[in-house]
Amino acid sequence: MNDGSDLNTICLRVDPRQPEPGVIRRAAAVIRAGRLVAFPTETVYGLGANALDARAVTRIFRAKERPSSDPLIVHLSAVEDLERVVSEVPEIVERLALAFWPGPLTLVLPKHPRVPDLVTAGKPTVAVRIPSHPVAQALIAESGVPIAAPSANRFGQISPTRPSHVLADLEGRIAMILDGGPTFVGVESTVLSLIGERPTILRPGGVSRESLTEVLGEVALSSTVVRGDEAAVSPGTHLKHYAPDAEVTVYRGDPSEVQQAMRVASRRLIQQGARVGVLIADEDLQAFQDLPVAVQSVGPSDDLETVAQRLYVSLRALDRAGVSHILAREFGTRGLGLAVRDRLMRAASGRVVDVQSDS
Numbered sequence: 050m051n052d053g054s055d056l057n058t059i060c061l062r063v064d065p066r067q068p069e070p071g072v073i074r075r076a077a078a079v080i081r082a083g084r085l086v087a088f089p090t091e092t093v094y095g096l097g098a099n100a101l102d103a104r105a106v107t108r109i110f111r112a113k114e115r116p117s118s119d120p121l122i123v124h125l126s127a128v129e130d131l132e133r134v135v136s137e138v139p140e141i142v143e144r145l146a147l148a149f150w151p152g153p154l155t156l157v158l159p160k161h162p163r164v165p166d167l168v169t170a171g172k173p174t175v176a177v178r179i180p181s182h183p184v185a186q187a188l189i190a191e192s193g194v195p196i197a198a199p200s201a202n203r204f205g206q207i208s209p210t211r212p213s214h215v216l217a218d219l220e221g222r223i224a225m226i227l228d229g230g231p232t233f234v235g236v237e238s239t240v241l242s243l244i245g246e247r248p249t250i251l252r253p254g255g256v257s258r259e260s261l262t263e264v265l266g267e268v269a270l271s272s273t274v275v276r277g278d279e280a281a282v283s284p285g286t287h288l289k290h291y292a293p294d295a296e297v298t299v300y301r302g303d304p305s306e307v308q309q310a311m312r313v314a315s316r317r318l319i320q321q322g323a324r325v326g327v328l329i330a331d332e333d334l335q336a337f338q339d340l341p342v343a344v345q346s347v348g349p350s351d352d353l354e355t356v357a358q359r360l361y362v363s364l365r366a367l368d369r370a371g372v373s374h375i376l377a378r379e380f381g382t383r384g385l386g387l388a389v390r391d392r393l394m395r396a397a398s399g400r401v402v403d404v405q406s407d408s
């Protein structure tokens with residue numbers, strides 16, 4: 050089940066702002082040897098392999114137990130390298146690159162024949178991004194090859210935002226982990242398709258819909274994002290993804306009514322013998338003080354950067370607390386709120402309570 054190398058996963062500390070060249074050289078050598086390195090990006094930890102080496106990429110799918118129908122993102126260190134993996138670069142890419150790269154935006158473009166079919170799950174398109182995290186940047190540049198990297202978790206689990214999350218899922222299955230501490234954004238990149246009539250967001254993420262609209266004029270949302278339905282456009286975006294072990298329910302609506310509904314539901318579940326955890330905002334803390342529930346706050350609800358940054362670590366913490374049910378509030382659809390809602394909906398496999406306002 051490992052990547053075909055040591056069962057001993059080497060964990061190397063690295064300065065997230067100024068990565069030590071010696072550490073990066075060691076990791077790049079592992080990539081060039083066709084083995085797997087988990088590394089921090091600004092969004093979540095990625096599990097990297099040489100994207101042009103099909104055997105190395107096979108190891109990603111094996112280590113993650115990921116079905117080969119789910120395509121990978123190819124990471125580059127500079128826009129000049131786009132032509133190595135993309136067969137045709139539309140004009141609009143220049144403006145998007147100027148505004149958002151390096152950063153948490155992934156573009157779906159026509160694939161270059163050089164990219165192994167395994168990377169793209171046989172599709173004629175390839176997803177590419179240029180990450181801004183200094184460690185990711187340095188690793189890709191030093192490797193000298195494009196790096197295919199999904200999130201560094203077992204398939205179906207929550208994406209890792211801490212090195213300890215990567216170890217929990219993949220220790221003994223991969224050659225190396227670069228420990229650069231917590232990631233910065235906390236949710237994955239926005240996946241934007243430039244195939245077809247209109248630019249379409251397949252997965253909301255670190256770059257908001259509003260900022261894309263500023264550059265593109267108009268941007269569509271794929272139906273899976275709008276409705277959270279099961280017919281996935283982006284294969285990895287099916288529901289039941291990013292899921293903790295506990296049963297998650299998302300509460301939507303007016304914040305004070307949501308608070309009330311979550312309190313009532315918590316009490317009922319506890320009476321039935323369930324162990325309940327709540328995922329809330331700082332301003333909700335008081336309302337749950339008197340209840341025997343595990344509490345995780347992701348920050349003040351109007352600070353969406355903090356909310357996104359803490360989302361996965363909080364879900365993992367509730368799982369570790371051994372709760373059977375997680376009740377989560379949402380944070381609207383503005384800015385990073387859309388990505389947060391999308392991930393909560395997936396964690397909940399679409400289980401949503403729309404709290405009706407009386408007024």
Ligand code: TXA
Nearest residue numbers: 092095120121174175176199200237238283284285286
């Ligand atoms: O922030 C991120 O994007 C992180 C870091 C490591 O870069 N990566 C990540 O990769 O989240 P992964 O494999 O967990 O998710 C990639 C998403 C999936 O939803 C996949 O279906 C979609 O991108 N994707 C990849 N290639 C695609 C393609 N050719 N067409 C449509 N969707 C694609």
Ligand code: MG
Nearest residue numbers: 199200208285
């Ligand atoms: Mg993933």
